[in-house]
Amino acid sequence: MSTATKKEHKSNRPARGGVATFIEAIRQGIWEEMERDPTVFVIGEDVGAYGGAFKVTDGLLDEFGEGRVIDTPISEAAIVGAACGAALMGMRPVAEFQFIDFISPGFDMLTNYAAKCRYRWGAGLPTVFRGPCGAGVHSGPFHSVNAEAFFLNTAGLKIVEPSTAYDAKGLIKAAIRDPDPVLYFEHKKLYRLPRLREELPEDDYIVEIGKARTARAGRDLSIITFGAQVLNALDAAAELEREGLDVEVIDLRTLAPMDKEAILASVKKTNKVLILHEAARTGGIGGEIAATIAEEAFEWLDAPVVRVASIDTPVPYSPPLEEYHLPQIKDVLEAARKLAAY
Amino acid sequence: MKTETKRKGASKQGAAKGRKDAGANGANGVTSSPSTAADGELICTTETTLGAEQLLELYRYLLLTRLVEERLVNLYRQTKVVGGVFRSLGQEATAVGTCYALESRDFIAPLIRDLGAVLVKGIRPREIFAQYMAKAWGPSEGRDLNIHFGNMEKGFIGPISHLGDMIPVMTGIALGARMQQKEIVALAYIGDGGMSTGAFHEGLNFAAVQRLPVIIIAEHNWYAYSTPTRLQTAVENLADKAAGYGIPGHIVDGNDIIACYEVTKRAADYARSGGGAVLIEAKTYRRKGHAEHDDQRYISAEELEMWEKRDPVDRFTRHLLTQEIATQAQLDAIVADVQREIDEDVAWAEESPMPDAEKVAYGVFDNSIVPPAFRPKIFGDK
Numbered sequence: 001m002s003t004a005t006k007k008e009h010k011s012n013r014p015a016r017g018g019v020a021t022f023i024e025a026i027r028q029g030i031w032e033e034m035e036r037d038p039t040v041f042v043i044g045e046d047v048g049a050y051g052g053a054f055k056v057t058d059g060l061l062d063e064f065g066e067g068r069v070i071d072t073p074i075s076e077a078a079i080v081g082a083a084c085g086a087a088l089m090g091m092r093p094v095a096e097f098q099f100i101d102f103i104s105p106g107f108d109m110l111t112n113y114a115a116k117c118r119y120r121w122g123a124g125l126p127t128v129f130r131g132p133c134g135a136g137v138h139s140g141p142f143h144s145v146n147a148e149a150f151f152l153n154t155a156g157l158k159i160v161e162p163s164t165a166y167d168a169k170g171l172i173k174a175a176i177r178d179p180d181p182v183l184y185f186e187h188k189k190l191y192r193l194p195r196l197r198e199e200l201p202e203d204d205y206i207v208e209i210g211k212a213r214t215a216r217a218g219r220d221l222s223i224i225t226f227g228a229q230v231l232n233a234l235d236a237a238a239e240l241e242r243e244g245l246d247v248e249v250i251d252l253r254t255l256a257p258m259d260k261e262a263i264l265a266s267v268k269k270t271n272k273v274l275i276l277h278e279a280a281r282t283g284g285i286g287g288e289i290a291a292t293i294a295e296e297a298f299e300w301l302d303a304p305v306v307r308v309a310s311i312d313t314p315v316p317y318s319p320p321l322e323e324y325h326l327p328q329i330k331d332v333l334e335a336a337r338k339l340a341a342y
Numbered sequence: 343m344k345t346e347t348k349r350k351g352a353s354k355q356g357a358a359k360g361r362k363d364a365g366a367n368g369a370n371g372v373t374s375s376p377s378t379a380a381d382g383e384l385i386c387t388t389e390t391t392l393g394a395e396q397l398l399e400l401y402r403y404l405l406l407t408r409l410v411e412e413r414l415v416n417l418y419r420q421t422k423v424v425g426g427v428f429r430s431l432g433q434e435a436t437a438v439g440t441c442y443a444l445e446s447r448d449f450i451a452p453l454i455r456d457l458g459a460v461l462v463k464g465i466r467p468r469e470i471f472a473q474y475m476a477k478a479w480g481p482s483e484g485r486d487l488n489i490h491f492g493n494m495e496k497g498f499i500g501p502i503s504h505l506g507d508m509i510p511v512m513t514g515i516a517l518g519a520r521m522q523q524k525e526i527v528a529l530a531y532i533g534d535g536g537m538s539t540g541a542f543h544e545g546l547n548f549a550a551v552q553r554l555p556v557i558i559i560a561e562h563n564w565y566a567y568s569t570p571t572r573l574q575t576a577v578e579n580l581a582d583k584a585a586g587y588g589i590p591g592h593i594v595d596g597n598d599i600i601a602c603y604e605v606t607k608r609a610a611d612y613a614r615s616g617g618g619a620v621l622i623e624a625k626t627y628r629r630k631g632h633a634e635h636d637d638q639r640y641i642s643a644e645e646l647e648m649w650e651k652r653d654p655v656d657r658f659t660r661h662l663l664t665q666e667i668a669t670q671a672q673l674d675a676i677v678a679d680v681q682r683e684i685d686e687d688v689a690w691a692e693e694s695p696m697p698d699a700e701k702v703a704y705g706v707f708d709n710s711i712v713p714p715a716f717r718p719k720i721f722g723d724k
Contacts, residue, residue: 041521067521073551075544078510082548085514085528088494091521093514108541112504113511119705121482121491121500155706155715179708210712257712295721 011051011059017202023191025165025200026056026130029172030094032204034064037092040176041068043079044096053098054132054191076106080129084114087125092176097131100185101145114181115156128175130184133161134228134278135310135326137189140317146227146279148255151183152288158209159255161185163230165198167253170207178209187228187278195231210254212262218248221339222266224289225276226252229327233276236332245340255285263289264297271302272339276332281309303342306335376595377661384652385661386600391607394667398676400442400599401658401668405680407434407458408655410467413684414474418634422692424476425487430455432597432629433563435654437531438462439602440559440624443610448527449497449515451508452489453561455628456531460489463498467684471691479694483701497526505536509545509558516554527610529557535566537583538574546619550587553618557609560621561596563628568640581623589619596626597654600661627652 014020014028034040041064042057048071051058061069072079076097083093097103103110110129118124135144151157158180162168168186175182190196215230216237223233230251237247250266252259267273273293275286286307293305308327316322379385392400411429418427430437437458441450452459457470472480474488481491492500499515501508512528519526532542537560549556560580564571577583584591590612594605602624609620627649631638638646662668703714 039521070517070552073544073548075510075548077507077541078513078544078548081507081510081541081545082514082517085499085511085516086518086521087514088499088511089515089518089522089524091518105540108504109507109510112502113507116502118707120486122705123492123494124708158707179711257707 011062013059013063017200019197020165020169020200021192022162022165022168022186022196023054023056025169026172026186027058028200029169030057030176031060031063033094033173033176034060034068036204037176039090040092040094041070041086042094042096043070043072043083045072045074045079045098047071047096052096054188056186057096076102076104077109080106080109080114083127083129084109084117084125087127088117088123092126092128094128094130094176097129099139099143100131100133100147101142103129103131103147103150103183107150110157110181110183111151111154115154117156118180119156124179125181126177126179127181128172128178128184129181130172130175130186132188132191133185134187134189135315135322136228138317138319138322139315141314144315146185146277148183148185149279149284152256152285156181157256158182159185160209160253161187161227161255162207162253163187163190163215163227163251165196166200167207167213167251169200170205171209171253173204174206174209177206182209185227189228207253210257210259212250212252212254212259214248214262214266215251216247216249218246218270220246220270221272221274221336222248222250222270223274223276223332223336224250224252224263224266226255227278229276229278232327232329232332236329236336239329239333240336243337245336247336258289258292260292260296263292267293267297268300271300272342273301273305274308274332274335274339275305276308276327278310278326280312281307282312284309303339306339308332308335376598379660379664383660384657385664386598386658387604388665390600390604392600392603397600397662397667398672400438400603401662401673402676402680403438403442403458403462404434404599404655404658405677406461406467406683407438409677409680409684410461410470411457413688414471415634417471417475417688423474425474426633426635427474428454428488428633429630430457430628432649432653433561433626434458435599435658436559436561436596436602436624436626439599440529440606440622443603443606444497444527444529445610446497447524448529448610449499449512451499451501451512451528451530453501453505453531453533453536454488455533455561455563457489459531460498463493464496465493465498466687468687468690471688472694475691475694476696477691477694478697478701479691484697485705504539504541506532506539506541506545509542509556510548511545513545513549513552513554513556516549516556517552520554525555525614527555527557527613529559529606529610531559531561533561533563533566534571534574534580535569537580546587546589546621549619550589553616555613556619557606557613558619558621559606560623562623562625563596565628565632565641567632567636579623581621584621587619587621589621590617591621591623593623593625596624597652597657599654599658626654
C-alpha cells in the first residue's frame with residue numbers, strides 16, 4: 001500500500017509590501033524586479049520547480065517561465081561565468097549559490113572574470129550573486145561559512161549583507177539595478193525569524209549600496225557589525241543599558257565599498273569601539289575596520305579597538321562546539337564591559 | 343568521407359604512439375582528407391563554397407596575422423613591447439579559417455594564440471600594437487595585455503589568462519542572446535591544455551544541456567607551455583571528449599584553412615538552427631615556444647622541421663597558385679598592402695603616449711557611483 005501523498009503546490013505572487021519575513025522580503029524584491037525589468041533573470045541550482053533550497057525563488061518558474069528561471073547543473077563556475085556572459089549581452093542575472101560555502105568553486109570566475117571586466121575593458125557587469133551564509137543552525141563545516149573576507153581583497157566586487165527585512169528587500173533591488181557585480185549574502189538564520197517580521201512599504205524602494213545605518217543610537221560605546229550579529233549586538237546593548245551603558249550599534253549593510261564615514265562618525269561620537277562579526281577572527285573584516293579606525297580616528301579613541309568574532313576553526317557541527325566557535329552575547333557583554341571600564 | 347587526419351610521418355608524439363585513424367575513435371566527423379598538388383606537395387581542400395574573392399580575403403587575414411606577429415617580435419626585441427609575445431606561428435590557419443565562417447553578429451572568445459580570429463572580427467592591428475606596447479591609445483588603455491580586451495560591437499570577447507574560463511562566459515553569451523531572441527553563435531577557442539580545466543567542463547556541459555549554440559574550437563597544437571598532450575589527456579583525439587557531453591565532435595586539419603572554414607561553417611549552421619553545442623578539434627602545431635622567452639628545449643629539431651614543411655601560409659599560397667585562383671602578382675600585392683597597413687598602424691601605436699599614472703584608479707566600479715580608488719593620504723584628509 002502506498003502511503004505517499006503529493007501535495008499540489010502552487011506558489012502565489014508575493015504581496016507587494018505588507019508584513020514580511022526576511023526571506024519573503026528577498027523574494028518580493030526579486031519578483032518585483034523581474035516584473036519591472038524583462039532583462040532580470042534567475043539562475044542557479046534547484047531554483048526552478050523546487051524554488052531554491054530555502055525557497056527564495058519559489059513561484060518564479062510558474063510566473064516567469066524557464067526562459068528566465070534557469071536550473072543549472074552543479075557547476076558554480078558555469079553559473080558565474082554564464083551570468084557574466086549574459087550580463088555582457090545586456091541581461092541582469094541574479095545567480096544563486098545554494099549555500100554560500102559553494103561560492104568557492106565559482107571563486108575564480110568571480111575574482112578573475114566578474115571583478116575585473118569593467119576595469120580591463122570597460123564592460124561593467126550588472127550581476128548579483130546571492131545565497132545563504134552563516135552558522136548557528138548546526139549545518140557543519142560546509143554549510144555555514146561567512147565568505148565576505150574571501151572577497152574583500154578583490155577590487156571590483158561589491159558586498160552587501162542585510163539584517164532586516166526592509167533592508168533585505170531594498171538591497172536586493174539595489175543590487176539588481178547596480179551596474180557592477182554585487183555579492184549579496186543572506187544569513188540563513190534570519191530567513192524566517194519571527195523577530196524580523198516587519199511591515200514593508202507597498203511602494204517601490206531601494207536601500208542604497210554603500211550606506212551603513214545606525215541600528216541603535218548611543219553615546220558610550222560603538223558596536224560595529226552586520227548581518228545576524230546585529231541582533232546579538234542589539235540584545236547586548238539592551239542588557240548593557242540596564243547597567244547604565246548607552247551603546248550605539250552600527251549595521252554596516254554594505255561591506256564593500258565600506259561606509260567609512262559612518263564608522264568614523266560613530267567612533268568620534270562614542271570614542272570606544274567593539275567590532276563584532278561572525279566569520280573567523282584572523283583575516284576577518286574586523287581587522288580592516290580596526291585599521292581604518294586606527295589610521296583615521298586614532299586621536300578620538302579612549303580605548304583599544306576590540307574585536308569579537310568566531311574563533312579560528314572551521315564551523316563545527318555539534319551544538320556545544322558550534323556555540324563555542326561562534327561569538328555569543330556573553331562575549332559581547334564581557335568585551336563591552338571591559339571597554340567601558342578602560 | 344575519408345577519415346584520416348594524421349598524415350604519415352606526423353608529429354613525433356602522434357607517430358610514436360601509433361595513433362589509430364581518427365574517425366575510428368568515435369569523433370563523428372572529419373572534414374576532409376589532405377589534398378595534394380601535382381608535385382605531391384600539400385594544398386588545401388578543394389571542396390569549398392568559398393569564391394575567389396573570399397579566398398583572397400582569407401589569404402589577406404592569414405598574412406596579416408603572421409606579419410603582425412612578426413612585427414610584434416621586432417618590437418619586443420626593441421623592448422617596446424612591455425610584456426611577452428605569444429606567437430601562433432604554424433597554427434594561424436585554424437584561428438583565421440574558423441572565425442571567417444562566422445557572421446558579424448556572432449561572438450568569439452579567442453585564446454592568446456588566436457590573433458587571427460581577432461583580426462577577422464575586425465579589430466585593427468593598431469589596437470593590437472598599442473595594447474602590446476601598454477599604450478594609452480590601446481583598447482584597455484594600459485590596464486591589460488595583448489588581446490585581453492573586448493569589443494561587443496564586433497563580437498569579440500577578450501580572454502583572460504585563466505584557461506577554460508571563457509567557456510562558461512560564452513555559454514552565457516549564448517544564453518543571454520537566446521533570451522533576447524537573437525540567433526547568434528558563440529564560438530570559443532580552447533587548447534589541448536585548457537581542456538583539462540574544470541571551467542571548460544562546467545561551461546561546455548551547461549551549454550550542451552541547454553542546447554545553446556556554442557562552438558568549441560579545440561586547437562590541438564601539441565604543447566601547453568612545455569607539457570605535451572599525452573600528459574594532458576588520455577583520449578586519442580580531443581574531439582572524442584564531445585561524446586561525454588552528448589554533442590557532435592569533428593576533427594579537422596588545422597593547417598588547412600579552407601577545411602577549417604568549411605567545418606566551422608557547417609557547425610555554425612547546425613548550432614544556429616537549434617542543434618546546440620559542437621566541438622571541433624583542429625589538429626595543428628605550435629612552432630614557437632609558449633612565448634618569445636621560451637627556448638623550446640623540450641622539442642626536437644626534426645619535429646620542428648617536419649612541421650615547417652606543413653606551414654599553413656605556404657600551403658594556402660600553393661593552393662591559390664596551383665588551383666589558379668590567384669597569380670603570384672595578386673598575392674604579392676596583398677602582401678604589400680598588409681605591410682603598408684602594419685607600417686601605418688605601428689607608427690600610430692608608437693605615437694601613442696603611455697597612460698597617465700593616475701588613470702589607474704578609475705574604472706574599478708562605475709565611477710558615477712563609487713569614486714576612483716586613489717591612494718589615500720596618510721592620516722586621512724585633514
